[in-house]
Amino acid sequence: MSLQRSPLSKDLKRRLDTVLRDIEAELRESTERGEVANYIPPLASIDPAKFGIAVVLPDDTTLLAGDADEKFSVQSISKVFALTLVLGNRGDSIWQRVGREPSGDPFNSSVLLELEKGIPRNPFINAGAIVVADILLGAYQPRETIGEFLRFMRFVTADDDIYIDHHVAQAENDSGFNNAALANLLKANGNLDGAPAHVLGVYHHYCALAMSCRQLARSGLFLTSSGRNPITDTRIVAAQRVRRINALMMTCGHYDGSGDFAFRVGIPAKSGVGGGILAIVPGIASIAVWSPGLNRHGNSLLGTQALEMLCQQMNWSVF
Known part of the structure; x- marks a missing residue:
């Protein structure tokens, strides 16, 4: 297992911030963005150029890039x-x-x-x-x-x-x-x-819950920390149940594209047809990414690419 479970140093946080900005800049230029979920009328009108990403660490460090404070339908x-x-x-x-x-x-x-x-x-x-x-x-x-x-x-x-x-x-x-x-x-x-x-x-x-990447990443913190919100120090759910939720996110979180996502990205995550993905790096970070264009499985096309790039560059994987 390649995860580092010690707190990220200031140098690593600066590197993470740079990686996020580089990913956002590269994907902004992508011409292949997938198709928005046009079978839900309010989602059909969302601008496919939107892209946001947020990473929240257990010490409340929050790193953002792109449209990370714009609310979207988490589905x-x-x-x-x-x-x-x-x-x-x-x-x-x-x-x-x-x-x-x-x-x-x-x-x-x-x-x-x-x-x-x-x-x-x-x-x-x-x-x-x-x-x-x-x-x-x-x-x-x-x-x-x-x-x-x-x-x-x-x-x-x-x-x-x-x-x-x-x-x-x-x-x-x-x-x-x-x-x-x-x-x-x-x-x-x-x-x-x-x-x-x-x-x-x-x-x-x-x-139909509406949240931003910043809010969504914060909502997943208890999944990084054995069921406890590390910022408020409140118990959300038992540690054993968090392990089960994360396991289901890994195996079932991307529908019939779950195996490919695990192969390419390697961390628990759950997608929505609004273009969002919540991803969990146990012990390290909660990540939310949003890009409304979907791939053929109904998962965010650029969101998946962003998480693959992030996990490769930060050496994050549960495998």
Whole structure:
């Protein structure tokens, strides 16, 4: 394992700052930027030239480049935090309803869900995340559950300037026919307790969370530090559960592109179709990158390139 677990020296921090700026400058000139997620209308209008990256260290050192303070729709990155919240509330009982294996299929596929009798392969594909939303909802009303999730996100970042973009959430409700099909298939197989419309309302709202790279990187710090926010010294989740979350990010965080991402980058990460990626270097750093153009797997094209360049130059890998 090549990770350095001692605090980064001032020289290394200066080098990291230079590396980030060099990456941002190089990728700004890239002519191949991928395609934005045009099936969600508010995301279709995002400028594909946008690019931001933030690295936050456990001592609260924050290094930024590009559009790192511009908010964007985190989309499926929010699944990491929904899973964290459910694990804290319900523990390992959730694994009776959702698996822990890579799917090998696109994130919105229903093929395996039908073949495997309504048990989603993992909590990061859409079907699995809908089950997690159902567990979060429980006996509560959707508004209460959405409020609890938003409070949790403000807690893990120690930042109240985080919100849910209701315009994006409404657009996802209006156009989310595939998610509705998944929810109804889950319901038909006895793996959805709530009404599909209510569960989807919760799911679409937490996907519509709006954050900047700076905020997103701060939100992932507890995943670098055995479940404790090292800045506020508050326990977010048990250390054993953090290891499991990071393992799932590594194996399932980029859908059917997860193996290639692990091969090229080598650290746990979770992508979203808004173009963001949250990446974790255990013991060292939380990283957020945003570039809205996606590759064929639905992951940020330049975001993946940026993380590959960063990890190569800083010699960061869990392998």
